[in-house]
Amino acid sequence: xxxxxxxxxxxxxxxxxxxxxxxxxxxxxxxxxxxxxxxxxxxxxxxxxxxxxxxxxxxxxxxxxxxxxxxxxxxxxxxxxxxxxxxxxxxxxxxxxxxxxxxxxxxxxxxxxxxxxxxxxxxxxxxxxxxxxxxxxxxxxxxxxxxxxxxxxxxxxxxxxxxxxxxxxxxxxxxxxxxxxxxxxxxxxxxxxxxxxxxxxxxxxxxxxxxxxxxxxxxxxxxxxxxxxxxxxxxxxxxxxxxxxxxxxxxxxxxxxxxxxxxxxxxxxxxxxxxxxxxxxxxxxxxxxxxxxxxxxxxxxxxxxxxxxxxxxxxxxxxxxxxxxxxxxxxxxxxxxxxxxxxxxxxxxxx
Amino acid sequence: xxxxxxxxxxxxxxxxxxxxxxxxxxxxxxxxxxxxxxxxxxxxxxxxxxxxxxxxxxxxxxxxxxxxxxxxxxxxxxxxxxxxxxxxxxxxxxxxxxxxxxxxxxxxxxxxxxxxxxxxxxxxxxxxxxxxxxxxxxxxxxxxxxxxxxxxxxxxxxxxxxxxxxxxxxxxxxxxxxxxxxxxxxxxxxxxxxxxxxxxxxxxxxxxxxxxxxxxxxxxxxxxxxxxxxxxxxxxxxxxxxxxxxxxxxxxxxxxxxxxxxxxxxxxxxxxxxxxxxxxxxxxxxxxxxxxxxxxxxxxxxxxxxxxxxxxxxxxxxxxxxxxxxxxxxxxxxxxxxxxxxxxxxxxxxx
Numbered sequence: 001x002x003x004x005x006x007x008x009x010x011x012x013x014x015x016x017x018x019x020x021x022x023x024x025x026x027x028x029x030x031x032x033x034x035x036x037x038x039x040x041x042x043x044x045x046x047x048x049x050x051x052x053x054x055x056x057x058x059x060x061x062x063x064x065x066x067x068x069x070x071x072x073x074x075x076x077x078x079x080x081x082x083x084x085x086x087x088x089x090x091x092x093x094x095x096x097x098x099x100x101x102x103x104x105x106x107x108x109x110x111x112x113x114x115x116x117x118x119x120x121x122x123x124x125x126x127x128x129x130x131x132x133x134x135x136x137x138x139x140x141x142x143x144x145x146x147x148x149x150x151x152x153x154x155x156x157x158x159x160x161x162x163x164x165x166x167x168x169x170x171x172x173x174x175x176x177x178x179x180x181x182x183x184x185x186x187x188x189x190x191x192x193x194x195x196x197x198x199x200x201x202x203x204x205x206x207x208x209x210x211x212x213x214x215x216x217x218x219x220x221x222x223x224x225x226x227x228x229x230x231x232x233x234x235x236x237x238x239x240x241x242x243x244x245x246x247x248x249x250x251x252x253x254x255x256x257x258x259x260x261x262x263x264x265x266x267x268x269x270x271x272x273x274x275x276x277x278x279x280x281x282x283x284x285x286x287x288x289x290x291x292x293x294x295x296x297x298x299x300x301x302x303x304x305x306x307x308x309x310x311x312x313x314x315x316x317x318x319x320x321x322x323x324x325x326x327x328x329x330x331x332x333x334x335x336x337x338x339x340x341x342x343x344x345x346x347x348x349x350x351x
Numbered sequence: 352x353x354x355x356x357x358x359x360x361x362x363x364x365x366x367x368x369x370x371x372x373x374x375x376x377x378x379x380x381x382x383x384x385x386x387x388x389x390x391x392x393x394x395x396x397x398x399x400x401x402x403x404x405x406x407x408x409x410x411x412x413x414x415x416x417x418x419x420x421x422x423x424x425x426x427x428x429x430x431x432x433x434x435x436x437x438x439x440x441x442x443x444x445x446x447x448x449x450x451x452x453x454x455x456x457x458x459x460x461x462x463x464x465x466x467x468x469x470x471x472x473x474x475x476x477x478x479x480x481x482x483x484x485x486x487x488x489x490x491x492x493x494x495x496x497x498x499x500x501x502x503x504x505x506x507x508x509x510x511x512x513x514x515x516x517x518x519x520x521x522x523x524x525x526x527x528x529x530x531x532x533x534x535x536x537x538x539x540x541x542x543x544x545x546x547x548x549x550x551x552x553x554x555x556x557x558x559x560x561x562x563x564x565x566x567x568x569x570x571x572x573x574x575x576x577x578x579x580x581x582x583x584x585x586x587x588x589x590x591x592x593x594x595x596x597x598x599x600x601x602x603x604x605x606x607x608x609x610x611x612x613x614x615x616x617x618x619x620x621x622x623x624x625x626x627x628x629x630x631x632x633x634x635x636x637x638x639x640x641x642x643x644x645x646x647x648x649x650x651x652x653x654x655x656x657x658x659x660x661x662x663x664x665x666x667x668x669x670x671x672x673x674x675x676x677x678x679x680x681x682x683x684x685x686x687x688x689x690x691x692x693x694x695x696x697x698x699x700x701x702x
Contacts, residue, residue, distance in 0.1 A: 217672040219624070219635050230621045236673035264671055266617055270581045273570070279681060284570055320615055321568040321689040322587035326677050330630060338672040 001028060004097035008033035008138070009175070012102035015245035019258055020298060022291060023074070024105035026173055032079045032103065034147050034210065035136035038195050042179040047163070051131070051201035054122030061165065061179050067120070068112035073162055074292040075185035076262055077192055079103035080215055080232050083240065084336040086328040086344075093336040101240030101343070104262070106295055109183045110166030114199075115157045123153075123201060130156040131206040132182050132193035141209035148208030149191050149215075151184055151233070153201075160185050160294065163196065185294030186265040188232050190215045205231065218334050229333075235264025237324060238340040239272060239299075239316040244347050252307040252349035259343065261287070261316035262296040271317040272299040276306075279313050279326065279342065305349045314343040352379060355448035359384035359489070360526070363453035370593035370609055371649060373642060374425070375456035377524055383430045383454065385498050385561065386487035389546050393530040398514070402482070402552035405473030412516065412530050418471070419463035424513055425643040426536035427613055428543055430454035431566055431583050434591065435687040437679040437695075444687040452591030452694070455613070457646055460534045461517030465550075466508045474504075474552060481507040482557040483533050483544035492560035499559030500542050500566075502535055502584070504552075511536050511645065514547065536645030537616040539583050541566045556582065569685050580684075586615025588675060589691040590623060590650075590667040595698050603700035606656040610694065612638070612667035613647040622668040623650040627657075630664050630677065630693065656700045665694040 001011040009031050017028035024030075042061055049057040059067070082103035087093060118130070131150040138147055155161060162183040165172050172178040177194030184191040190210060205211055211231065218229035239261035244250050261269040268290045273282035285301035303312075317323045325331055328341040352362040360382050368379035375381075393412055400408040410418070433454035435447060469481070482501040489498055506512060513534040516523050523529040528545030535542040541561060556562055562582065569580035590612035595601050612620040619641045624633035636652035654663075668674045676682055679692040 217622075217668070219622075220633070230668070230670075230672060232672055234671040236669075236671040271568075271570075282571070317568070317581070318587075319581075320585040320587040321581060321583055322673070322691060323676055323682060325674055326681055330677055331674060340673060 002100065002102065004099065008035050009037060010097055012099055013105055014102060015242045018102060018105070018260065019242035022295070022298070023107055023168055026167060026170070026176070029105040029107060029176065030079065030103050031175060032189060033136070034138035034140055037175055038135045039174070040179060040195060045179050045197070047180060047196065048198045049117060049121045050198070052124040052127040052203065053201050054124060055120070057117070057121050064112060064163065064180070065165070068116045070110055071113055071162060072108055072110050073160060073183065073185055073294065074106065074108050075183055075294040076104060076106040076296040077189040078235050078238070078262060080188040080190060080337040083238070083339040086339045086341060087332050087336045090329045090332045093334070096336045104260070104296070107167045108169060109162050109164040111162035111164030111183065113159050114161040114163055114182070115159045117163060117199070118157060118201065126203045127201045128153050128203050129205050131200040131202055132196055133198040133200065134193050134195045135197055136195060142213070145209055147193065147210055148206050149193055149211045150206035151187065151191050155184065155187070186234055188215065188235055191233070214335070215337070217337055220332055220334065222334065224335055232337060235262060236338050236340045237263040237267065237269070237316055237318045237322065239314055239324070240343040241312055241314050241345040244345070246345045246347055249348040249350040250305065252305050252351060254302050255305040256300055256302050257312055258298060258300040259314055260296045260298055263316070263318040266293065267318045267320070268293070269297045269316045270319050273315050274301045274303060275313040276303060276310055278311060305347070307349050307351060309346060309348050312345045312347055353451065353453065355450065359386055360388060361448055363450055364456055365453060366593045366596035369453060369456065369611065373646070373649070374458055374519055377518060377521070377527070380456040380458065380527065381430065381454050382526060383540055384487065385489035385491055388526055389486045390525070391530060391546060396530050396548070398531060398547065399549045400468060400472045401549070403475040403478040403554065404552050405475060406471070408468070408472050415463060415514065415531070416516070419467045421461055422464055422513065423459055423461050424511060424534065424536055424645065425457065425459050426534055426645040427455060427457040427647040428540040429586050429589070429613060431539040431541060431688040434589070434690040437690045437692060438683050438687045441680045441683045444685070447687045455611070455647070458518045459520060460513050460515040462513035462515030462534065464510050465512040465514055465533070466510045468514060468550070469508060469552065477554045478552045479504050479554050480556050482551040482553055483547055484549040484551065485544050485546045486548055487546060493564070496560055498544065498561060499557050500544055500562045501557035502538065502542050506535065506538070537585055539566065539586055542584070565686070566688070567686070568688055571683055571685065573685065575686055583688060586613060587689050587691045588614040588618065588620070588667055588669045588673065590665055590675070591694040592663055592665050592696040597696045597698055600699040600701040601656065603656050603658040603702060605653050607651055607653050608663055609649060609651040610665055611647045611649055614669040617644065618669045618671070619644070620648045620667045621670050624666050625652045625654060626664040627654060627661055629662060656698065658700050658702060660697060660699050663696045663698055
């Protein structure tokens with residue numbers, strides 16, 4: 001893991017740990033935290049479901065597993081700050097970690113659909129958002145507060161949002177949210193709240209700092225603040241290069257370039273291009289079909305790498321035939337979110 | 352109207368006819384045709400529904416209106432070739448019309464949901480696509496053939512796809528598809544087949560030239576051909592400037608710049624920026640909320656226009672916080688589709 005901070009623990013997967021793997025091992029799955037990892041006694045833990053519901057619920061993990069049918073979903077999680085490093089190279093972003101392309105990982109999640117739990121509680125008139133609360137207190141929030149967030153009801157009742165206790169066929173590790181976490185497929189990782197303890201159905205989005213102030217796209221010259229900019233939800237089309245990984249010289253000649261591409265929510269990736277000349281000409285990569293509507297797609301292309309330094313460039317196209325913006329400068333924003341400009345990797349080829 | 356061709360009739364709305372209007376008047380609604388406009392006797396006309404259905408249907412217009420509940424939907428149609436002119440300026444695209452930003456228009460459509468008609472016919476196992484056939488023979492197709500196309504079943508049964516006989520509260524004009532046309536909200540106009548006469552439920556997409564060969568995004572160096580490239584469906588995020596319209600000098604000083612922005616299918620536009628310095632700095636425009644999930648959004652910003660020549664630049668952001676690519680060069684493709692690079696308009700300010 002490439003560790004950005006130890007407290008709170010923030011670490012991304014190195015390129016080689018992601019390359020060519022549909023799912024990411026728990027040992028290299030990225031960790032994005034805003035406070036200390038809580039220690040929760042799973043036997044004493046209860047999930048509370050309240051707010052605009054007919055029947056507030058209090059459920060133990062055993063009750064949750066007994067009362068509702070489990071579902072497995074393959075889903076990629078991606079931090080809104082993934083690839084921030086490319087923005088920092090344009091202009092500094094004080095106080096934010098320089099995430100590379102490894103703030104994204106994929107797992108097979110096991111849990112119960114949030115939709116089923118909400119149906120059991122019964123939605124009342126005025127229900128528009130579903131808020132999630134966790135116990136991990138963040139000193140980085142203003143004022144310091146436990147982590148929280150929300151999603152619109154339309155997404156919450158889609159059936160694809162899970163309350164998950166399993167990850168890659170094993171129990172969810174503590175570091176990734178045990179005993180129970182939310183998994184919101186296709187949305188930024190910030191909404192997949194870990195160590196879930198309360199679900200509140202409400203008329204408005206969560207007032208939590210991480211919903212109302214952070215995780216919003218703010219125009220370049222504006223100051224982040226409550227309600228400023230656009231709240232981030234579904235993940236924008238993005239891609240990056242995983243192999244070669246740029247950490248060591250490679251031999252010149254035929255070289256397989258691989259990477260991932262991902263488009264959130266209902267979109268899929270339909271094409272990936274690779275360029276050796278900075279985007280003047282492109283060659284189309286072989287692209288895997290999506291394994292689920294919410295999983296990344298790997299791609300590969302064998303290029304003829306000349307001796308010396310080359311900048312490998314990659315870009316993806318989504319199912320609307322939209323592609324990524326060219327330059328990180330044109331998507332720079334004060335909090336450093338959603339860098340989905342073309343992927344660029346410097347590689348050195350020495351015989 | 353700005354007429355590109357008289358036979359077949361192809362004409363776009365001038366900027367001033369679109370500016371500031373949620374719906375586009377029938378007299379200036381863009382027309383994109385591949386063959387002659389057919390003359391159909393509405394009394395003799397019948398709609399045939401067949402293929403993978405339990406009960407093939409033959410319906411007169413009266414039967415269609417009596418048997419099914421009508422629905423109104425506000426939807427923007429947009430030609431996949433909208434803004435092709437910007438691509439032609441990069442590299443010539445022989446045989447294709449140089450559409451400006453007016454190959455898009457918005458209307459209130461009245462009709463019955465395709466979903467209801469399909470339910471009445473009963474879907475059989477293996478149904479995956481819904482094909483539409485029209486009588487207008489295109490000599491531009493290879494080989495010459497009547498116009499047709501298809502959409503996936505998932506979209507067809509969404510409830511938002513209409514079989515429409517009304518436009519802006521009046522009977523659908525002959526030029527826009529009377530007696531009945533398909534309206535596929537959020538998808539490229541090519542799938543909203545006019546003069547509909549047959550709906551075929553089938554396992555595969557339509558083999559019609561305009562589905563299998565045209566209206567596909569082909570890589571720059573490839574040749575268009577059956578199955579080459581990516582079939583176009585949902586409309587990519589896009590925007591353009593409508594006022595000033597660049598046709599005549601304007602006075603310098605405070606000038607209201609207006610335009611449209613649109614993102615197909617489930618996306619909405621959340622922000623529009625305007626730049627007077629080619630994209631180095633941006634100012635955020637005021638943006639209308641979407642009137643329906645499938646309608647464009649107008650925007651406006653008062654800028655201080657200096658004397659002389661200025662290039663106005665605009666770009667939109669969608670609900671995933673994705674924005675448009677900078678340059679038409681990087682999205683150039685042999686058929687000239689989906690130019691969703693930044694909008695640029697040259698204006699001259701003279702006192």
